[in-house]
Amino acid sequence: MKGLSMPEDIGMTLILLVVVIMMVVMVFFIYIEVFLKMGSSQSAYSIAFVSIANKPYLITEVLAHTKLGDRQVFEQAIEIATTGSAQNAGAADLPENLTDFMKVYGTREYYISIKSNDMEVMNADSNEYKCGADNEGWCSNKCDVGRVEINDNGNCWFWQSCCKEDKVAYASTVNNYPVVTCGGGRGVCSEGVKPLFQRRTCAQNRLDIGTQECTGATPICCAPKTEENQIAVGNAVKVSVPLLYKLNYGILEVSVK
Amino acid sequence: MAKLDPLWIMMFIIRMIPAILFVILMMVIFFSFRVDVRDEGMKRFVIEMSDSLTSSPNLTDYKSIFNPQKLTDTENKDPNRNIELYSTNCDYGYYLDIESLAGPTECSSGSDCINFCYSACGLDSSTIDMSTVGTINGNCGCNIELIGNNFCQCKKTGGDWQDGYKWGYGYVPGYKRMASLSDEFPVGITSGETALPAKMTITATDSFLTKISCMAKKAFTLKEKISIKYDTTYVTINSVFKRSGTAGTHVCLYYQGYYSSQSEPYECRYFPDIPFLDFQFTPTSSTGTMTAYPITNSFATCNDIKANTDLIAGYDDTPATVLFCLGGTP
Numbered sequence: 334m335k336g337l338s339m340p341e342d343i344g345m346t347l348i349l350l351v352v353v354i355m356m357v358v359m360v361f362f363i364y365i366e367v368f369l370k371m372g373s374s375q376s377a378y379s380i381a382f383v384s385i386a387n388k389p390y391l392i393t394e395v396l397a398h399t400k401l402g403d404r405q406v407f408e409q410a411i412e413i414a415t416t417g418s419a420q421n422a423g424a425a426d427l428p429e430n431l432t433d434f435m436k437v438y439g440t441r442e443y444y445i446s447i448k449s450n451d452m453e454v455m456n457a458d459s460n461e462y463k464c465g466a467d468n469e470g471w472c473s474n475k476c477d478v479g480r481v482e483i484n485d486n487g488n489c490w491f492w493q494s495c496c497k498e499d500k501v502a503y504a505s506t507v508n509n510y511p512v513v514t515c516g517g518g519r520g521v522c523s524e525g526v527k528p529l530f531q532r533r534t535c536a537q538n539r540l541d542i543g544t545q546e547c548t549g550a551t552p553i554c555c556a557p558k559t560e561e562n563q564i565a566v567g568n569a570v571k572v573s574v575p576l577l578y579k580l581n582y583g584i585l586e587v588s589v590k
Numbered sequence: 591m592a593k594l595d596p597l598w599i600m601m602f603i604i605r606m607i608p609a610i611l612f613v614i615l616m617m618v619i620f621f622s623f624r625v626d627v628r629d630e631g632m633k634r635f636v637i638e639m640s641d642s643l644t645s646s647p648n649l650t651d652y653k654s655i656f657n658p659q660k661l662t663d664t665e666n667k668d669p670n671r672n673i674e675l676y677s678t679n680c681d682y683g684y685y686l687d688i689e690s691l692a693g694p695t696e697c698s699s700g701s702d703c704i705n706f707c708y709s710a711c712g713l714d715s716s717t718i719d720m721s722t723v724g725t726i727n728g729n730c731g732c733n734i735e736l737i738g739n740n741f742c743q744c745k746k747t748g749g750d751w752q753d754g755y756k757w758g759y760g761y762v763p764g765y766k767r768m769a770s771l772s773d774e775f776p777v778g779i780t781s782g783e784t785a786l787p788a789k790m791t792i793t794a795t796d797s798f799l800t801k802i803s804c805m806a807k808k809a810f811t812l813k814e815k816i817s818i819k820y821d822t823t824y825v826t827i828n829s830v831f832k833r834s835g836t837a838g839t840h841v842c843l844y845y846q847g848y849y850s851s852q853s854e855p856y857e858c859r860y861f862p863d864i865p866f867l868d869f870q871f872t873p874t875s876s877t878g879t880m881t882a883y884p885i886t887n888s889f890a891t892c893n894d895i896k897a898n899t900d901l902i903a904g905y906d907d908t909p910a911t912v913l914f915c916l917g918g919t920p
Contacts, residue, residue: 346601346604349604349608350604350608352608353608353611353919356608356612360615371730373795387637387640387641387775388775390775391644391654391775391776391777392776393654394653394655394778395654395776395777395778395785395787397652397782397789398651398655398778398780398785399778399781399784400651402895405783405784434787436694437691437692437787438691438776438787438789440776503668507913514829550778
């Protein structure tokens with residue numbers, strides 16, 4: 334029955350025990366990493382079909398037949414694109430009227446712009462979560478890398494700061510992280526926020542670009558919550574309508590989250 | 591008899607434990623991994639239906655701009671407003687709601703409300719009733735408010751008073767639904783030179799009635815037998831599936847009493863043109879399979895098609911009707 338000598342049997346068993354203990358420790362750390370840090374949802378493989386977003390198109394179609402103020406929206410838009418400004422077109426109230434119109438639909442995040450020869454000449458912004466004297470900042474629970482705190486102009490909650498995207502100003506502050514751009518230049522590698530037992534996310538009103546290029550103390554790529562970035566990450570859809578009058582070319586763009 | 595060495599036994603156990611643990615670990619990892627595939631068919635149906643309805647010239651003046659008169663006409667096509675017109679889906683029934691977001695129409699007297707009553711309730715000079723002051727009687731008037739602005743109200747035939755533009759029609763489940771999903775879409779309602787902002791709500795429903803009616807349609811048009819698994823949770827046993835309605839445009843589920851005294855269905859769906867034989871649902875178990883057969887005769891029983899499978903319509907045949915049977919044979 335005894336094929337090997339006893340000392341060799343004991344030695345091999347001890348080696349096996351050490352290997353097993355190492356495996357147990359590894360499994361423990363994998364469990365901590367996967368289930369506790371990343372959340373249990375990461376253990377599921379999910380296949381999601383591309384969602385269809387038709388609401389921005391529906392809103393634009395309604396706008397095409399709506400009269401705001403004294404004229405149809407499209408009539409005002411063509412005149413703005415042709416003359417180069419809302420004032421010149423006698424449509425200075427259009428941004429405010431558009432804002433009221435979008436409020437009726439309960440649309441919280443939108444951006445409507447009229448461009449003339451690719452230059453923006455008018456816009457109506459939902460300004461949701463915006464702050465600062467010229468709405469240049471976002472209310473947030475943490476400014477993080479690449480942003481500096483400014484006066485909120487009374488637009489944020491008492492527990493929020495008004496954070497303006499300004500990499501240069503941030504770099505000149507003390508105790509900061511190096512500014513490393515990511516996401517094709519859209520974002521900055523940031524510290525983010527890490528609630529207990531949940532995934533690390535970007536600070537409030539910043540977008541997680543989703544790239545894996547950030548490491549170390551700033552492991553998450555966060556970008557400002559602008560219209561372009563919202564569209565880039567698939568949170569919003571932009572509808573473009575050409576505005577043509579003689580040789581003038583304009584465009585009406587409606588972005589809705 | 592060989593004597594067992596205790597040290598050898600102990601080392602055997604020590605070596606076996608890791609192997610067993612490894613197998614258990616692999617099982618845990620295997621069973622904790624979950625593949626989650628969601629095709630979100632109902633959600634996509636609702637979105638596609640919204641595109642289809644907002645493009646229908648029978649309902650709209652322009653894309654996404656609904657015409658009040660066309661909506662009223664559509665509503666009036668069925669006294670119970672149980673109708674799915676201009677765009678349908680066999681698998682799911684749907685209910686369409688269109689409601690203005692513009693708020694009430696202010697007024698100082700009933701005459702200010704004539705246009706509103708015409709647009710919102712379809713009341714013209716022959717049907718409008720403003721014979722009493724206020725809105726206690728009649729079907730159109732100016733509601734006088736002690737605090738706040740007066741506003742117009744009107745009443746559709748058989749409906750309640752409404753102070754805004756509102757239409758609704760479609761399939762409403764009468765029994766337990768298998769699944770349901772609702773979504774809202776921004777649309778407009780034609781009002782003179784402008785469009786009033788409105789919301790369109792589409793509620794999709796999957797139920798036994800939608801399933802069985804769809805089986806009939808698929809079997810008849812595809813000339814194939816169609817089987818589904820049933821669950822008596824979602825249908826009353828002994829229910830009778832039969833065509834009904836004013837012009838035979840609806841299919842309904844009746845309680846067993848249909849063949850005796852009761853004649854009111856407990857659930858109906860607008861589903862014209864597909865012929866089928868009356869079917870009494872009498873399962874022997876709570877779950878099982880039921881099949882719809884396209885048949886070449888205008889009448890046959892389940893035993894007939896078991897005895898003679900030639901009765902089942904094939905690709906080159908013209909089906910006369912559809913026969914439902916419990917089970918999956920032949």
